[in-house]
Amino acid sequence: MSIWNRFKKSHTSSSENKKAETISEKIVVNEMLKTDYPTAIHQIQQVFEDEADFAIRELVVFGNINATIMYFSSLVDKKDISEDIIKPLLINTISNHEISLKEVVIRQTLYHADVQQAVQLADIVNGLLRGNTILIIEGIPEVILINTKKLEKRSIAQPETEQVIRGPRDGFIESxxxxxxxxxxxxxxxxxxxxxxxxxxxxxxxxxxxxxxxxxxxxxxxxxxxxxxxxxxxxxxxxxxxxxxxxxxxxxxxxxxxxxxxxxxxxxxxxxxxxxxxxxxxxxxxxxxxTFIMFYQSSEDYNERTNVMSVIRMTRIFSIIFSLVTPSTYVAIISYHPELIPTAFSVAITSGRAGVPFPAVIEVFLMEAAMEILREATVRMPKQVGGALSIVGVLVVGQAAVMAGFVSPITVVVIAITTIGSFATPTYSMANGFRMLRFFLIFTTGVLGLYGLILGLILIMNHLLSLRSFGVPYLSPISPMNWGGLRDSFIRVPLRWLIDRPEELFVKNSQRINNPKEYPTTNPLGPERHTDMKEEDQ
Amino acid sequence: MREPRQITASQTMMSIFNSMIGISILGLPRIASEHVNSGAVLVTIIGLGIMMIGMGIMTLLGYRFPKTSFIQFSKQIIGKKLSFLFGLFILVFFILLIGFITREFSFMLSSFLYPDTPMIVLVGAMLIIVAIATRNDITTISYIHFFYFPFLLIPLLLLIVLALENVDIRYVKPFLGNGNTFSDFLQGGLTIAAFPFVHIGIFLLTVLTPHTHSPKNAIRGSLLGGLFSSLLIILTLFVTIGVFGSMEAKSPLWPLYVLTRMVQLPLELLERLDILFLGIWVLSAFTTILSGYLIIIYTGSQLFNLKSHRVLSYIALPLVFGAAMYPQNIFHLFELIELVGKWGLIITMIYPLFLLFIALIRKKGKVMK
Structure with missing residues (x-):
């Protein structure tokens, strides 16, 4: 009984404590700022009692009216405040007594472009925290919010992840x-x-x-x-x-x-x-x-010649399939079906593997793991250390491991090709996905040989085929097939033939190019033109 | 975000093709030549002709009752109790059949490549992959078939082209075979019509038709699919008999597999092609078993009034697995396949025909123009 009570008590008290903790909960949702000038200032001051960067500046404006400016010095542009808010308030005097004080301040005095009014305490607090300067003037019930936010931002630079050779150089920034x-x-x-x-x-x-x-x-x-x-x-x-x-x-x-x-x-x-x-x-x-194919398109594909870019696109697709399948195929051949490859080659592989103590699966798995560790290390390392790391990686993992007889040279070649292949994906996140699946395939192949490899691939393909993104089949336009979409998938046909927008998106207006046939080859300097000119001359 | 898409004619066609090109066609040349020696091509044409009739019956039923599943309209035609009984027969029949073809495939794997791997692993791996794939909706499964279609078609055509240079036309002659009677051909034709892929091909229509875009699509797709896969089956059979002769085609269990061993690429890239083709056979077995498994769980879900076939994806697994592990050895398995297949003709041919007649007499469903 007593335990129960204690539990109950502690429960209630802790929830009370929680309530008292947050300031934003202290402000009642619809609490209005008091209209009385000193109380209003006190009310806001109370919220930001101990803030180091909270600034208050008291003024006497238009000769005889009390006013207060509050802001977070870390969030605002002080030059803006002095030039556009304080200066006009102090210099101007009221010439026209017909209109109210508020109108005078907002319409005639303040130079700043972004001025708003607020009466609720929550809005004011929120505004302050978002870089607004608030202006409270005796005799005006509303508080005037002036957006003076200024944050440091970096300049627009070329994106590091998606570099292009031909194309615009600007990239998004944090702002x-x-x-x-x-x-x-x-x-x-x-x-x-x-x-x-x-x-x-x-x-x-x-x-x-x-x-x-x-x-x-x-x-x-x-x-x-x-x-x-x-x-x-x-x-x-x-x-x-x-x-x-x-x-x-x-x-x-x-x-x-x-x-x-x-x-x-x-x-x-x-x-x-x-x-x-x-x-x-x-x-x-x-x-x-x-969709899947989007991750293999780069913006440059549309800027360069079509046939060249089509070949490059196919290279990307090929390289990802290659890097996905190569290590597991190697495992399947070496440990399950050595009779698949020509005898001369198979002898070469076997002699290379003569001193290796592990089965091919373990060998490939270890090398892949080493490669992943190397890659992960180089990504996080400071640039100065990166060079040293790559030397260590190349020498130790490549050369020395072979010399020591840990791995066979062909395994190193296979892993190297695989890793290079996986870099050919324009999108980092897609490359990561395939990186993981490579291990999955090595595992299934290690268990069941070629049968396991095929079953693993079927599993991956089935997953891809059933995946949808916002209702759009992930593999469209390949499956379900649509010919219009295939023009911009593995290949990229000339822009003048890419007439329609992607079909799978069910767009309102599918016409991308309005006059697909109106690009005749003309010959402005051809013989006809010359004869015309001669006739004119005569 | 959008309404679920529906199956098109080409997807129906490719689904049927993928389901029919399976592990059974590897053994087809053997069984065909056992019955009528060099008349194998003709007897296959007869068998596939019987299949096309069965497909036609199913298509007509699907056209008469669009957007309703087989179990639903059989309930409409012959009443609840009788249709439930027949539904149960269909279910048991397909569970046995799919189990057996999975086992046949595993036997093939085990005899050529994995003599030491336990049968349970080979059977189980395939069935689990299939069960996972059937967790998708029917449209997605038709996408899956659609995607794998070229991976089956192109190697098969390649095989035919590569083997064509070794074909000796004398092996295929005389077309009528030596000393065959009419009843031999009928017997052989029925045996071929009782092949598992025929049953799966025909019954896959009952799954696809309610989800096709329009009944017209279903008709076009199923007829094209049936014709196209028949053509390819006959071609592969022709090539196999043409290379081996009907006497030699009788001896291996899977003559077509032996053929893939014999063909070679013109350039010395790979020592043997058969392992590469093994990948294709795994894929073809997968698509066939997928269709069969889908028939089981779809019919089951309709029979027991379940919300979706997905519910049964894993529940049906032990049943099919049990059927697959039942045969003691390969000969027992072949006997069982033939026995079950022939009884299955009642389910896939005679029962739909019976339904169609009753529907015509009782004027149920949409009346044809």
Missing amino acids: LETNISLLRDRIPVPEFKVKSKQIGRITKSTVCIFYMENITNPSLVEDVEKRLERIDIDRVLDSGYLEQFIQDNPRSPFPQVKNTERPDVAVGNLLEGRVVIMVDGSPIALIVPG
């Missing part, structure tokens, strides 16, 4: 406003829509949804909004947080949302009828729905 400007600058039409909402109980991150009103299927936009609406988490520190909440199958190794740092890629996808999502504080935009 959402700059990113929106990059997009708006490229799509100067009113149909380009930006919707914004706040996600994250504590971080209150601004999330923006971009789409083309006259192209994108409205139910896709609706679905994106619905999925974002459901998210209830304390923080959104990067767009990756959102990705994990909105993707269809969180257990799949394949990314179902494409991400990009490049505004041109984002615009290209917007114009195909996809939706772009961005978060303040993250330079990486999300593109939905993501």
